[in-house]
Amino acid sequence: MKQLPERFGRVLELLENLDPADRVQMLVDTARTFRSVPASVAEKPYPVENRVPGCESEAYVWAQPGASGTLNYYFAVENPQGISAMTLAAILADSLSGVPLEDVAAIPADVVFRIFGRELSMGKSLGLMGLVNMVRAEANRHLLASRAENSS
Secondary structure, three states, X not given: OOOOOHHHHHXXXXXXXXXXXXXXXXXXXXXXXXXXXXXXXXXXOOXXXXXXXXXXXXXXXXXXXXXXXXXXXXXXXXXXXXXXXXXXXXXXXXXXXXXXXXXXXXOOOOHHHHHHOOOOOHHHHHXXXXXXXHHHHHHHHHHHHHHHHHHO
């Protein structure tokens, strides 16, 4: 398995080493740090192509070019009760923005279980994995476009 990006790996390691009560508290605290997509990136109504399929929290993902061929990731979570989606979006935005595209594209979707544990409902799990998959897809899309541009 490919090594996870450093900041992302540190977050996972920290969460995995907490007892269940402290983990829940950290996840709730992380949700409070969530900042929705800035108007400079997207405004409502958000385009359907940015919506995470199957996410009950009506989450959206955007990727904007960053430094040195990387991407910065932005999210919207329309359901105010979407605490898990907000938590995951905050973690992904903070720990994957500015990371090489190859590293982001290689993140397995099941990292959701490393973050939240295996107690999630099937619907919530699928929605959160969809969020990770959209970030990975954006990284892959930009990676392929960059390779095509460099080969022409």
